[in-house]
Amino acid sequence: MAEATRTGxxxxxxxxSAAAFARHRRAFLFxxxxxTLYVVFIVYPLALSLWGSLFRWRGLRQQGFIxxxxxxxxxxPPSRDLLFxxxxxxxxxxxxxxxxxxxxxxxxxxxxxxxGRGTALLQSVxxxxxVLSPVIVGALWKLLLSPEGAVEAMLSALGLMxxxxxxxxxxxxxxxxxxxxxxxxxxxxxxxxxLAGLRQIHPSVFEAARLDGAGPVRTLWSIALPLLVPAVxxxxxxxxxxxxxxxxxVYVMQGVAGNPNYATDTLVTYFYRLAFGAIxxxxxxxxxxxxxxxxxxxxxxxxxTILLIRFFERRTVQPA
Amino acid sequence: xxxxxxxxRIGQVPGWIVLLAWAAAVALPxxxxxxxxxxxxxxxxxxxxxxxxxxxxxxxxxxxxxVDFGRYLLNSLGVTGAAVVFTVLFAAMAAYPLSRYELKWxxxxxxxxxxxxxxxxxxxxxxxxxxxxxxxxxDSRLGLVFVYVAIRLPFAIFIFANFMRALPRELEEAxxxxxxxxWRVLFLVILPIVRPAVAIVxxxxxxxxxxxxxxxxxxxxxxxxxxxxxxxxxxxxQYRTEWGEVFASLALxxxxxxxxxxxxxxxxxxxxxxxxxxx
Numbered sequence: 001m002a003e004a005t006r007t008g009x010x011x012x013x014x015x016x017s018a019a020a021f022a023r024h025r026r027a028f029l030f031x032x033x034x035x036t037l038y039v040v041f042i043v044y045p046l047a048l049s050l051w052g053s054l055f056r057w058r059g060l061r062q063q064g065f066i067x068x069x070x071x072x073x074x075x076x077p078p079s080r081d082l083l084f085x086x087x088x089x090x091x092x093x094x095x096x097x098x099x100x101x102x103x104x105x106x107x108x109x110x111x112x113x114x115x116g117r118g119t120a121l122l123q124s125v126x127x128x129x130x131v132l133s134p135v136i137v138g139a140l141w142k143l144l145l146s147p148e149g150a151v152e153a154m155l156s157a158l159g160l161m162x163x164x165x166x167x168x169x170x171x172x173x174x175x176x177x178x179x180x181x182x183x184x185x186x187x188x189x190x191x192x193x194x195l196a197g198l199r200q201i202h203p204s205v206f207e208a209a210r211l212d213g214a215g216p217v218r219t220l221w222s223i224a225l226p227l228l229v230p231a232v233x234x235x236x237x238x239x240x241x242x243x244x245x246x247x248x249x250v251y252v253m254q255g256v257a258g259n260p261n262y263a264t265d266t267l268v269t270y271f272y273r274l275a276f277g278a279i280x281x282x283x284x285x286x287x288x289x290x291x292x293x294x295x296x297x298x299x300x301x302x303x304x305t306i307l308l309i310r311f312f313e314r315r316t317v318q319p320a
Numbered sequence: 321x322x323x324x325x326x327x328x329r330i331g332q333v334p335g336w337i338v339l340l341a342w343a344a345a346v347a348l349p350x351x352x353x354x355x356x357x358x359x360x361x362x363x364x365x366x367x368x369x370x371x372x373x374x375x376x377x378x379x380x381x382x383x384x385x386x387v388d389f390g391r392y393l394l395n396s397l398g399v400t401g402a403a404v405v406f407t408v409l410f411a412a413m414a415a416y417p418l419s420r421y422e423l424k425w426x427x428x429x430x431x432x433x434x435x436x437x438x439x440x441x442x443x444x445x446x447x448x449x450x451x452x453x454x455x456x457x458x459d460s461r462l463g464l465v466f467v468y469v470a471i472r473l474p475f476a477i478f479i480f481a482n483f484m485r486a487l488p489r490e491l492e493e494a495x496x497x498x499x500x501x502x503w504r505v506l507f508l509v510i511l512p513i514v515r516p517a518v519a520i521v522x523x524x525x526x527x528x529x530x531x532x533x534x535x536x537x538x539x540x541x542x543x544x545x546x547x548x549x550x551x552x553x554x555x556x557x558q559y560r561t562e563w564g565e566v567f568a569s570l571a572l573x574x575x576x577x578x579x580x581x582x583x584x585x586x587x588x589x590x591x592x593x594x595x596x597x598x599x
């Protein structure tokens with residue numbers, strides 16, 4: 001009897017581990033295709049880039065280990081001005097997107113929310129530019145903003161401007177025009193995310209605010225916004241990552257050198273020139289600098305993203 | 321109508337004006353894009369906002385023949401279609417055990433994948449270029465598919481894992497007792513239930529891949545293998561003064577996305593509200 005129990009237990013024990021092994025193996029086989037592609041085409045090149053930034057390069061050939069020399073060259077002349085210029089543009093871009101895109105987006109979302117469910121068409125219109133290729137958005141706005149284009153005609157008709165509109169060639173304003181176009185492009189994103197967040201807030205919260213005599217502005221600022229921290233968090237993080245990866249709009253509208261005179265240059269357009277060369281100057285690349293810039297940008301993005309997520313986690317209000 | 325309700329209605333007017341003003345800011349540039357396609361370049365210069373004096377398709381015909389648009393459309397369709405199919409397939413396969421098996425290593429592996437949502441892969445494009453060259457995947461549509469699937473997998477796995485985690489455990493246990501293997505459980509039991517997740521992943525993968533021009537820019541040198549956005553960009557560089565044709569080429573490359581958007585607007589709105597990550 002005791003004998004039988006013991007062998008029985010041993011047998012189920014062994015069968016269990018065999019089943020567990022089969023389950024692990026099956027799980028692994030299911031994950032394998034995704035894991036392979038992800039490691040080979042994303043993780044491996046990224047790791048090589050980080051590692052490679054510590055070496056000297058001749059063309060695409062890796063040479064001796066030089067420690068942080070590439071990073072030092074990056075912050076010294078002649079690279080220095082381009083680097084800090086581009087970095088400054090990215091910072092301004094991020095601030096502009098937060099204010100224009102996410103700020104206006106919150107207001108639009110709140111207005112749509114207060115008007116209930118009959119606004120589906122408007123929401124779809126607001127989001128439409130976000131599904132367009134940056135090539136279409138950039139080229140369309142470039143045509144509209146060019147001399148003798150539609151914007152010029154409109155401003156002249158309204159008596160706001162005389163003569164030719166050359167704002168994309170103006171080194172003071174071109175950057176702000178691009179930021180506004182980027183906000184136009186992605187406005188639907190904060191609108192839809194804030195709207196989804198507002199709908200998750202219990203109606204009694206708004207009812208209580210109304211009974212306390214809070215107006216719409218106060219309700220949005222003091223009641224809704226603190227409850228929208230998860231949405232603010234993901235939009236801030238997303239905007240940060242996207243802004244510091246900004247390349248498409250600049251490339252299509254102002255060229256890879258961020259015309260005029262690097263006034264719209266960003267870190268990724270600078271990276272692209274270092275890695276693949278500028279138009280008309282093909283071959284003048286500096287892989288060491290490119291990898292150093294890429295690695296620095298990667299570390300900056302990772303660090304700030306983690307800090308942002310932490311910052312907002314602590315400010316998330318649990319609705320009572 | 322009571323005076324209170326009336327006052328409420330009137331109070332909503334400024335808000336409506338703001339909303340309609342933004343709708344106009346979105347629609348007006350697109351309106352100009354559409355009407356300009358049918359105008360001659362001279363007409364575009366003279367009258368920007370009116371309807372064309374004669375609706376002619378000449379711009380579309382010239383743009384189509386100058387760009388060899390049909391070929392690029394097929395390239396884009398092929399690359400996008402393959403990327404969507406493999407992203408959905410591989411992401412669902414990976415998300416299934418990671419979200420539904422009891423495995424100690426599931427959550428670190430899931431976190432490893434999800435980190436990819438924010439990895440700036442463009443910054444690794446030098447090493448990626450070298451890798452593609454060694455694998456013989458430069459100038460290859462298949463190479464583009466591999467890269468796109470790898471880029472889209474983290475977001476897709478995130479969406480699938482979230483949807484699958486919410487399902488009751490009895491679901492696949494009943495199927496297993498009936499003798500269904502794991503493949504059948506995944507494809508015949510789980511996937512049909514998480515159809516909304518399949519829709520979100522497919523739609524946003526399709527949009528992102530269809531619109532991308534960065535990777536063709538660095539990996540494709542053969543003109544015949546270009547995709548639509550990339551081909552459109554080089555076309556507008558070459559024919560920059562032929563405004564009618566440039567507008568027509570933009571409209572042509574926008575048409576498939578517009579068609580999809582009209583058909584799937586609701587799913588796209590809900591998907592953005594649920595998932596957020598589009599870019």
